[in-house]
Amino acid sequence: MSDPGLALAGVSAAYRGATVLHEVDLAVARGELLVVLGPSGAGKSTVLRVVAGLEPVTAGRVRIAGRDVTGERPGRRNVSMVFQSYALFPHLSVAENIAFGLEVRDTPRAVARERARAAAETVGCAGLLDRRPAQLSGGERQRVALARALVREPDVFLLDEPLSNLDQALRVQMRAELRALHDRLGATMVHVTHDQTEALVLADRIAVLRDGRIEQVGTPDEIWRTPATTFVARFVGSPAMNLLPADGPLRPGGDPPPGVEAGGMRIGFRPEAVTLDAADGTDATVDRVEVVGEDAYAYLTLAAGHPVVARVPAARRPGRGAAVRVAVHWPDVHVFHADSGRRYAP
Numbered sequence: 001m002s003d004p005g006l007a008l009a010g011v012s013a014a015y016r017g018a019t020v021l022h023e024v025d026l027a028v029a030r031g032e033l034l035v036v037l038g039p040s041g042a043g044k045s046t047v048l049r050v051v052a053g054l055e056p057v058t059a060g061r062v063r064i065a066g067r068d069v070t071g072e073r074p075g076r077r078n079v080s081m082v083f084q085s086y087a088l089f090p091h092l093s094v095a096e097n098i099a100f101g102l103e104v105r106d107t108p109r110a111v112a113r114e115r116a117r118a119a120a121e122t123v124g125c126a127g128l129l130d131r132r133p134a135q136l137s138g139g140e141r142q143r144v145a146l147a148r149a150l151v152r153e154p155d156v157f158l159l160d161e162p163l164s165n166l167d168q169a170l171r172v173q174m175r176a177e178l179r180a181l182h183d184r185l186g187a188t189m190v191h192v193t194h195d196q197t198e199a200l201v202l203a204d205r206i207a208v209l210r211d212g213r214i215e216q217v218g219t220p221d222e223i224w225r226t227p228a229t230t231f232v233a234r235f236v237g238s239p240a241m242n243l244l245p246a247d248g249p250l251r252p253g254g255d256p257p258p259g260v261e262a263g264g265m266r267i268g269f270r271p272e273a274v275t276l277d278a279a280d281g282t283d284a285t286v287d288r289v290e291v292v293g294e295d296a297y298a299y300l301t302l303a304a305g306h307p308v309v310a311r312v313p314a315a316r317r318p319g320r321g322a323a324v325r326v327a328v329h330w331p332d333v334h335v336f337h338a339d340s341g342r343r344y345a346p
Ligand SMILES: Nc1ncnc2c1ncn2[C@@H]1O[C@H](COP(=O)(O)OP(=O)(O)OP(=O)(O)O)[C@@H](O)[C@H]1O
Pocket: 015, 016, 020, 038, 039, 040, 041, 042, 043, 044, 045, 046, 047, 194
C-alpha cells in the first residue's frame, strides 16, 4: 500500500496514564472500507478519536492522505466523524445541521445550502431539510448525520457504531445503503462496530481489536476461514467456534495436519462442522436445543465433560437429553497453539 488513505504507525494512546492502545499499526487504502471490530472496551472508539485528533497519541504517527497529521488540530485533518448518538443540534433544522460543518469554515451561505441539499440528496433525506432532529426517526437522523459528514468532502470518514441505535430491520437496510454509498463515493472509511455480522457484510477488510491491540487484519473471508487466534475464531461466528484440547476426548476423523499429535494444541471447529449421528463418533448428551427458523443449535456435553455446539437442520434436531455420537473431520478443524492461542495449521 504505497499511498494509503490513512495510516497509523506504532500508535499508542492512554487515558490518565492507563494505556488503552498499544503500538497499533494499521493502513487503510484510499477508497477502502475498513471495519474495526472488537468487544466493548477494546479501544475501537479511541482509534477513531486518535485519527480525528480528539485524543493525543503517546507514541507513533498518524498520516492522512499521505500527510503526517500527528500534531494537527482536529479542524485541520479533513476527516468527518459520525457518532453513535448522531450528535445533531436540536435547535437547528436538518438543512442547517448538514451545512453546519461548512458554515463555520466561512463557506458562503448560498453555497453551503446548495451543498447541504446535494448531500441530503445523496443519502436520501432531501425531503426532510426543514425539519428539526426531534421530528425525525432514528433512521432519518442517521441519514442526516451521514449527510453532515459527507458535505465536507473529507479525506477519511470515521463512523463510530453508526447503526447501533437502529432496530434490526433498519440496521440491515442502512448497512446496505452505507456500503452502496461508500462504493458510489469511492470514500476511505473506517467503521467501528462490535457486531461481527455487520463487519463481515460491510467490510473490504476487518481489523479485529482486543485490549488495545490488533489481533488480525484481513478480508472477511480470511477472518472467517483462517482466524489468526482463538480470540478471533471465537469472536467471529455465532454461536462461537468450539474449542477443545487437541489430545482431548474428540478425535477428528481423517489425517491430522503434521505435528498436531505433539500435544500443546487446541482444535477449533464451527457448529456447522459437527455431525451428531456418526457411527464411530464420540458419545455426548444433548443439554438443550435452540431453534432459529430452519436451523437448530444443539448444546452438547461430551462424555468427558467438554461442551460442544452443533448446528443441525431444525427438522432433524435431537431432543433434550438425547444420546448422540459426535464427529468432525480434520479438513473442518482449525488448530491453535494452546499457550499463545495463535493459529498453528495453515
Ligand atoms: N475518557 C476516558 N477516560 C478514561 N478512560 C477511558 C475514557 N474513554 C475510554 N476509556 C477507556 O479506554 C478503553 C477503550 O475505550 P474505547 O471507548 O475506545 O473502547 P470501545 O472498543 O470503543 O468500546 P465500546 O464498544 O464500549 O464503545 C476502555 O477501557 C475505556 O474504559
